[in-house]
Amino acid sequence: MNAIDTAAGRIGLLQARPQDPTGLPILFLHGVGSDKSVWRPQLDHFGQTRHALAADYPGYGDSAPVEATSRDDYARAMIALLDAVAIDRAHICGLSLGGVVAIAMATLAPQRCASLIIADSFAVHPDGQGIYDRSTSAAQQIGMRALAEARVDVLLGDKPPAGLRDEVIETMAAIPVSTYAQGAEAVWLADQRERAAAIAIPTLIPCGDEDQVTPPALSRALSQLVKGSEVAIVKGAGHLANAERPDAFNSLVERFVSAAD
Template identity: 30%
Template sequence: MISLIKNRNGQQLAVYSFGDATQPAIIFSNSLGTDHGMWQAQVTVFAQDYFVICYDTRGHGKSAVIDNSTLTDLANDVVDILDHFNIEKAHFCGISMGGITGLQLGLIAPQHFLSITIANSAAKIGQETAWLSRADTVETEGLADIVSTTHMRWFSDKFDYIHDAIAQQSIQSLSVTPPKGYAAACRALAQADLREQISAIQVPCLALCGGLDPVTTVADGEFMQAHIPNCEIAVVDASHLSNIEAPQQFNQIFAEFIAKH
C-alpha cells in the first residue's frame, strides 16, 4: 500500500507498507538513484512475519525534491515515517546512502530502533569534491552518463544483471530519478562524515558488506565494527547492491541478526 505523507517540513514522502501492521516493524532505506522497488526480494520474504515499510528517499521516486538537504534531514524523514504509522521501535536496514542514514539515526534517534543494519555503506562515503562535482554535472547534463555505467558500480562481473528483473528495475529507477533530487542527495553525502561520532551509537548494529564492492569496501565495514560498541560484521559474495545481487544470502544474514534483537 502506498501512503503519500508529509514530513515535519510539509514535504511529500512516498511510503509503501506491506504485511500485518501489528507485527514488529522493519523500515528499508534505498541507495542513491534507486527507489523503494530495490527491496522487492526483501519485502517478499519479510512481510510474512514483519510489518515492512519501504520509502522513496527525498528527491527519488515519488518523494519531493528538496534542495539543501543534509544527512540529518534524511534521518528525520525516517522518524517522521515511523511517527506516521505510530511505530515506537523498528528494525532499520539501509543500503549505501540508506546505510549512512542509519548511522545518523543511531546518533540522533536511537530510542526508535531495535537494530540498525548498515549495508554496503560507510561512516564516510567517497570524497566531498567528487560528490559536489557529480552534483553539478548531473544538474547540467542529466543522468544518462551515470545510467550507462552504473551496472559496473552496482553489480559484480559474475552477476547476470541483464536477466535480473529487480536489477533492471533499479537501473530504470535511476534513469527516471529527477536530476535535481539526485544532485541534492550527492550534496548531502558530500557533507556527511560520521567517523568521529559513531562510537556514541548504542543501538545494536550490523555492518553488512559486499566482498566485491568497490564503492564501500569491507574495510569500511571493519571500521564501523571497530568503532561502534555493539556492531557485528558480515560479508556477502556480491558488489554494491548486495541485496539484489545475493538476495538469499543477504536475507538470511539479516533475518538472523534481527531475530536476536
C-alpha cells in the same frame, strides 16, 4: 501513487505485513541512485513475519519535491514516517546513503531504533569529495540516464541477477538531477565517525565482497567504531548486496533482527 502524508511532507512508501506479526517492524532505506523499489526482495521476505516498510527520501520517487535537504533532514523525514504509521520502534536497515541516514536516525532518535543494519556504507569515505565532484558534475553534464549507464557496472558485482542491470539504470535515470545532487552531498560528504562511536544498539554491517564503491575495508573500519557490531560479507555481491544476492542478504538480516527483537 505509493505515498503517505507525514509531518515532513508526502513520503513515498511501500509496505508489507502479515496479519499477526511476530517481530518488530523493519524500515529499509535506499541509496543515492535508487529508490524504495530496490527493497522489494526484502519486503517480500520480511513482510511474511513483521511489518516491513521501504521509503523514499524527500525529493525521491513518490515523495514530495523539496528545494534543499541534508542527511539529517532525510533522517527526520524517516522518523516522521514512523510517526505517521504509528511505529514506536523499528529495526533500521539502510544501504549506502541509507546506512548514512540510519546512523543519523540513531543519533537524532535513538529510542526509535531497535537495531541498525548498515549495508555497503561507511562513517567517512576516503574519496568522498572526489566521488561527489565527479558524480554531480557528470549528472549535470550528461544527464541521469547516461550517468546510470556509465555507473551500473561499477555498482554491480560480476554476475548480477537477470534484469537487475536494466532495473538499476531505469531507477537511477528517473531521479531529478537536483535530487541526486542533494543525495550525493548527504552521502559522500558525510563524516559521522563521532556519531558511529556513540551508537549503543545492536548493529550489523553487511557488505558485498565485490563492492567497488564502498569496499569491505570501509565496513570493517565502521565496525571498529561501533561497539559490539558485526561485519557480514555477502559473497558474489557488489554495492547493491540486497538486490544482487537477496537470499543471502535476507538470511543474514533475519538472523540478526530475530536476535535483536
